[in-house]
Amino acid sequence: MDKPRAVVLLSGGVDSTTTAAIALADGFEVYAQTFEYGQRHRIEIDRARLVGQRLGVREHVVVTIDLRAFGGSALTTDMPVPKHRAVDEIGGNIPVTYVPARNTIFLSFALAWAEVLGSHDIFLGVNAMDYSGYPDCRPEYIAAYQRMADLATRAAVEGVRPLTIHTPLIRLTKAEIIRRGLDLGVDYGLTISCYDPSPAGVACGACDSCLLRLKGFRANGIADPIPYRVDVKS
Amino acid sequence: MDKPRAVVLLSGGVDSTTTAAIALADGFEVYAQTFEYGQRHRIEIDRARLVGQRLGVREHVVVTIDLRAFGGSALTTDMPVPKHRAVDEIGGNIPVTYVPARNTIFLSFALAWAEVLGSHDIFLGVNAMDYSGYPDCRPEYIAAYQRMADLATRAAVEGVRPLTIHTPLIRLTKAEIIRRGLDLGVDYGLTISCYDPSPAGVACGACDSCLLRLKGFRANGIADPIPYRVDVKS
Numbered sequence A, B: 001m002d003k004p005r006a007v008v009l010l011s012g013g014v015d016s017t018t019t020a021a022i023a024l025a026d027g028f029e030v031y032a033q034t035f036e037y038g039q040r041h042r043i044e045i046d047r048a049r050l051v052g053q054r055l056g057v058r059e060h061v062v063v064t065i066d067l068r069a070f071g072g073s074a075l076t077t078d079m080p081v082p083k084h085r086a087v088d089e090i091g092g093n094i095p096v097t098y099v100p101a102r103n104t105i106f107l108s109f110a111l112a113w114a115e116v117l118g119s120h121d122i123f124l125g126v127n128a129m130d131y132s133g134y135p136d137c138r139p140e141y142i143a144a145y146q147r148m149a150d151l152a153t154r155a156a157v158e159g160v161r162p163l164t165i166h167t168p169l170i171r172l173t174k175a176e177i178i179r180r181g182l183d184l185g186v187d188y189g190l191t192i193s194c195y196d197p198s199p200a201g202v203a204c205g206a207c208d209s210c211l212l213r214l215k216g217f218r219a220n221g222i223a224d225p226i227p228y229r230v231d232v233k234s
Helices: A014-025 A043-055 A102-117 A139-152 A154-158 A174-183 A208-219 B014-025 B043-055 B102-117 B139-152 B154-158 B174-183 B208-219
Strands: A005-009 A029-036 A059-064 A121-123 A164-166 B005-009 B029-036 B059-064 B121-123 B164-166
Touching: A005 A014, A005 A102, A014 A029, A014 A043, A014 A121, A014 A174, A029 A043, A029 A102, A043 A059, A102 A121, A102 A139, A102 B102, A102 B139, A139 A164, A139 B102, A139 B139, A174 A208, B005 B014, B005 B102, B014 B029, B014 B043, B014 B121, B014 B174, B029 B043, B029 B102, B043 B059, B102 B121, B102 B139, B139 B164, B174 B208
Parallel strands: A005 A029, A005 A121, A029 A059, A121 A164, B005 B029, B005 B121, B029 B059, B121 B164
Antiparallel strands: none
């Protein structure tokens, strides 16, 4: 029997890579979707391609959209990316690295592709534990998106099986995510998480994303296999 | 006092043009958003620009996204656009001119721009009376989108005024829409509705969109001011 198809949003970071590995382990044929949206950490697109090849996705599309036209985020403008000395400085308000409506836009393209593929499953690596406090990573947002999606498409009218948005990481800590990925054989050396990497892809070691990642590896008692610009305890 | 800002999705057709006129009449400063999404009726983008200038929008962005990558619609591929002899042949199933998740994608970009502008109002010219049966034009879909949007953005977390998606045409017939626009001084000679126009922008007169438009003008007892390829009763 043919495997069911799933669209997996793949950015080349720890979370989306682990999510793609979970989708494959769950028996889905994976259609990976990556966005070139004007992010300053553009290197993640090359990493996403590498990750997709290594995992064995069926198809991989890179969708180009220009979120710089709107501005409003340190990830798409010249606004500086906040740096910290320690992971417990993260939290409180929504940081300037938040990109307005990013997950809503990404999920909408995933929904379009899923509809064309005849897929009823989208995987998204959002996480509401060790995260930057973005509103569009919360479980209540995902639930509302799924209710909307079930009214949005041909399937909604023609009574086909409704869509499921899988968020297998949403209640896991970064340490648990990495443990899960290691159990599935993920090579985290291919991934990149940094919001502000060097052109060659060396991570800064001080942005929210680097600090959360390092904390996750440390909690597992293993070294993060990627290079960092600063001397980090891993 | 400054006028409140609204993002208006403007395609250059009868419905979105009337919607923009309504937003202006309601006292909003209008930020028009148009999509170049690989549609075969690309001429609508030029018309949208003309309409925006004539109406006096504050700013107009054309967002380029490639929906052809997914296929699945007669509006973005070489699939023929269905033609009819009369308007009562329209209806029943969702036609091949449906573009998967199009309104969901468009609204997501509008949501992003609204968030950056500090706007809490989006106007969308969907209509569930004289329409092609697209699932993402129905009131229940719009309501679900709004619930999702209220959880998606910075405003959701920071307790700012929630978003309103205005759909002033949703319960109007095409005749009522045109009457409303004429009352507001809209010049429908600038608009285009055809799914399959000639390169110079002459409407086919036989697709769903042309037939619904012609019916609307006829019901008002006035001639449609745009040129048609075939001999149409208007």
